[in-house]
Amino acid sequence: MSKKRVDLRDVAALAGVSLGSASRAINGVENVSSETRERVQRAIDILGYRPSHAARVLRSRLSKTIGCMLSEATNPLYARLFQAMEARLRAEGYVLLLATGLNDADRELENLRLFAERGMDGMILTPGNERDRRILDFLDSSEMPAVILDRDIETKKDVVMFNHAPAVKRITRELLDLGHRRIALLVSHVDVRPNRRRIEAFKTAMREHGIASPNDLVRLQTTSTASTFDEVVGLLKGQDPPTAFIVQGTNTLLSVLNATAAVGARIPDDVSIISIGDPDFARTHVPPIAALKVKTEDIVERTVDLLLTRIKGDRSARPQRALVQFDFERRASCGPVPQSHARGIQ
Amino acid sequence: MSKKRVDLRDVAALAGVSLGSASRAINGVENVSSETRERVQRAIDILGYRPSHAARVLRSRLSKTIGCMLSEATNPLYARLFQAMEARLRAEGYVLLLATGLNDADRELENLRLFAERGMDGMILTPGNERDRRILDFLDSSEMPAVILDRDIETKKDVVMFNHAPAVKRITRELLDLGHRRIALLVSHVDVRPNRRRIEAFKTAMREHGIASPNDLVRLQTTSTASTFDEVVGLLKGQDPPTAFIVQGTNTLLSVLNATAAVGARIPDDVSIISIGDPDFARTHVPPIAALKVKTEDIVERTVDLLLTRIKGDRSARPQRALVQFDFERRASCGPVPQSHARGIQ
DNA sequence: GTGAAAGCGCTAACAG
DNA sequence: CTGTTAGCGCTTTCAC
Numbered sequence: 001m002s003k004k005r006v007d008l009r010d011v012a013a014l015a016g017v018s019l020g021s022a023s024r025a026i027n028g029v030e031n032v033s034s035e036t037r038e039r040v041q042r043a044i045d046i047l048g049y050r051p052s053h054a055a056r057v058l059r060s061r062l063s064k065t066i067g068c069m070l071s072e073a074t075n076p077l078y079a080r081l082f083q084a085m086e087a088r089l090r091a092e093g094y095v096l097l098l099a100t101g102l103n104d105a106d107r108e109l110e111n112l113r114l115f116a117e118r119g120m121d122g123m124i125l126t127p128g129n130e131r132d133r134r135i136l137d138f139l140d141s142s143e144m145p146a147v148i149l150d151r152d153i154e155t156k157k158d159v160v161m162f163n164h165a166p167a168v169k170r171i172t173r174e175l176l177d178l179g180h181r182r183i184a185l186l187v188s189h190v191d192v193r194p195n196r197r198r199i200e201a202f203k204t205a206m207r208e209h210g211i212a213s214p215n216d217l218v219r220l221q222t223t224s225t226a227s228t229f230d231e232v233v234g235l236l237k238g239q240d241p242p243t244a245f246i247v248q249g250t251n252t253l254l255s256v257l258n259a260t261a262a263v264g265a266r267i268p269d270d271v272s273i274i275s276i277g278d279p280d281f282a283r284t285h286v287p288p289i290a291a292l293k294v295k296t297e298d299i300v301e302r303t304v305d306l307l308l309t310r311i312k313g314d315r316s317a318r319p320q321r322a323l324v325q326f327d328f329e330r331r332a333s334c335g336p337v338p339q340s341h342a343r344g345i346q
Numbered sequence: 347m348s349k350k351r352v353d354l355r356d357v358a359a360l361a362g363v364s365l366g367s368a369s370r371a372i373n374g375v376e377n378v379s380s381e382t383r384e385r386v387q388r389a390i391d392i393l394g395y396r397p398s399h400a401a402r403v404l405r406s407r408l409s410k411t412i413g414c415m416l417s418e419a420t421n422p423l424y425a426r427l428f429q430a431m432e433a434r435l436r437a438e439g440y441v442l443l444l445a446t447g448l449n450d451a452d453r454e455l456e457n458l459r460l461f462a463e464r465g466m467d468g469m470i471l472t473p474g475n476e477r478d479r480r481i482l483d484f485l486d487s488s489e490m491p492a493v494i495l496d497r498d499i500e501t502k503k504d505v506v507m508f509n510h511a512p513a514v515k516r517i518t519r520e521l522l523d524l525g526h527r528r529i530a531l532l533v534s535h536v537d538v539r540p541n542r543r544r545i546e547a548f549k550t551a552m553r554e555h556g557i558a559s560p561n562d563l564v565r566l567q568t569t570s571t572a573s574t575f576d577e578v579v580g581l582l583k584g585q586d587p588p589t590a591f592i593v594q595g596t597n598t599l600l601s602v603l604n605a606t607a608a609v610g611a612r613i614p615d616d617v618s619i620i621s622i623g624d625p626d627f628a629r630t631h632v633p634p635i636a637a638l639k640v641k642t643e644d645i646v647e648r649t650v651d652l653l654l655t656r657i658k659g660d661r662s663a664r665p666q667r668a669l670v671q672f673d674f675e676r677r678a679s680c681g682p683v684p685q686s687h688a689r690g691i692q
Numbered sequence: 693g694t695g696a697a698a699g700c701g702c703t704a705a706c707a708g
Numbered sequence: 709c710t711g712t713t714a715g716c717g718c719t720t721t722c723a724c
């Protein structure tokens with residue numbers, strides 16, 4: 001009486017073939033005559049058959065699912081990455097399962113265990129905790145293919161790194177070439193490691209240009225976004241104000257733009273601005289804000305390729321590393337140093 | 347030789363109990379002696395046993411997974427909602443599977459089918475296509491518990507609606523009470539239905555205050571965000587400019603702030619601004635932008651409750667509707683109408 | 693190329 | 709309270 005689930009047995013019966021043949025037909029295995037294939041397909045259409053995923057996983061030991069643990073889903077870059085990877089992996093027959101780590105080691109570990117329990121075929125991770133031993137141990141002792149994104153972790157897993165240093169050097173030189181000497185660097189505090197590399201690259205570029213480490217102009221936004229506004233206002237109104245800003249983080253950038261407008265400084269006439277990261281509004285802002293952007297498509301491509309290669313290929317091959325480059329979008333927010341300052345310095 | 351997976355049989359053997367008892371112990375069923383429970387737990391710890399999710403799903407017909415289809419993962423509100431729901435559902439033993447519809451009916455349908463195929467225990471949806479018959483048919487013919495978020499869909503499923511109209515009326519009156527008469531409403535074009543309701547509520551509030559439908563001040567941002575900037579500049583520099591803006595959409599708000607600064611209009615001295623939606627920067631902007639915010643926690647709570655009730659309880663109970671309220675955050679961006687205009691009107 | 697049969701690891705029904 | 713047994717729906721040998 002109860003309308004039983006349509007299973008492969010029903011399909012096979014209607015098609016007049018055996019259970020095994022029906023299965024082979026569905027999975028596009030070699031040894032199937034085109035006639036059988038057609039008959040099965042017709043039966044499927046008639047019955048509206050949908051295979052049971054659970055049964056498939058149990059039997060084949062392939063879940064066709066990839067676990068994705070990001071530090072937070074609300075980070076715009078991560079959200080875009082997730083969306084793009086989901087689309088790409090779906091096309092390959094995989095489903096992406098999203099979990100957030102929230103920089104909490106316990107939570108992250110629980111997520112990894114969940115991935116294992118649910119038999120993920122692979123995983124993509126941005127662990128917030130780069131040092132927590134339990135997580136590193138878990139990863140290294142796990143057989144599961146995995147790709148780590150933009151984290152300096154000592155691991156046997158494959159890694160996709162963003163090439164921060166050269167990118168930051170490049171924009172620093174860009175500003176130096178425009179005559180700027182007082183350049184401020186503002187970075188948000190969240191992504192610890194990448195920012196450390198950014199700061200270093202910035203200082204190196206300055207030093208290479210004969211400018212002593214400008215400690216007074218490197219700011220880590222340790223507290224709230226509100227304070228960034230005050231800080232920038234302070235800088236602009238203070239003695240020997242910066243003529244250019246390199247800004248990392250969406251909220252940081254907003255605060256800088258806001259502060260600039262508040263003190264009546266014009267962009268790029270009075271201050272030049274380059275953003276690390278390219279949020280939507282950067283392009284449409286008046287004037288448009290020059291930005292360093294990591295190519296989402298590149299990251300997605302490299303990550304998915306690495307992962308699928310590992311899943312399908314040799315699991316004992318040694319760890320791979322891919323390096324993703326940044327693009328610099330030169331836009332109107334970037335201009336030559338104001339004359340007064342140029343004279344003052346030289 | 348190959349280190350076989352530890353299964354429940356191994357656990358039972360080590361604990362010296364039967365397979366059935368081990369299963370019952372794990373699942374916390376009634377009829378288990380505390381001794382058995384302990385022995386099993388010890389065996390689990392020793393062996394490092396993790397149950398096979400696939401086998402459980404196949405046998406129990408419960409996947410402990412909820413499908414979540416949002417129109418896009420990159421929408422900040424949705425990202426926050428997802429993150430909060432994920433946490434809440436995880437605590438209840440469920441995993442949230444995220445898929446994006448991208449306002450593409452085919453894609454949405456494919457996602458729904460995937461949810462069915464993978465035996466989701468329930469789903470949470472924001473269909474972009476409120477009219478597509480195939481999707482409505484699929485939903486109505488499906489037995490799967492589901493909650494629809496903020497969509498005016500005729501469906502048998504449970505629904506959580508955001509109470510847009512009263513909220514918009516309220517902020518319109520807020521501005522009217524401050525003496526504003528020329529109030530512009532700018533909405534992004536994406537969420538068709540909610541915005542239709544917002545516009546209507548706005549016009550009603552104006553009419554109730556004896557002000558004719560201000561068609562010249564209601565703008566749907568049909569094209570790019572760049573045009574919003576131009577449009578607002580046009581309005582502010584034109585004849586009889588608005589003294590207040592009600593703005594919906596993060597990018598729209600950014601454009602308005604940008605345009606306001608560009609023409610040198612001060613907030614709130616020259617123009618007042620209220621945002622529909624409360625992005626991070628609204629609070630930290632100088633001055634802070636007054637905003638209508640929907641309480642994420644409320645939505646999450648109502649949605650999850652509705653869903654779990656449906657999953658655990660009576661599936662044939664008639665459809666439920668929950669209504670979520672908005673909070674108005676009065677902030678400094680909102681002030682009395684400028685004297686010149688007040689005189690001009692009265 | 694195809695059919696028959698053997699489980700994947702677990703829960704649920706039943707008998708004790 | 710516990711052990712035994714029968715599958716869940718499918719893929720994958722293994723014969724033929």
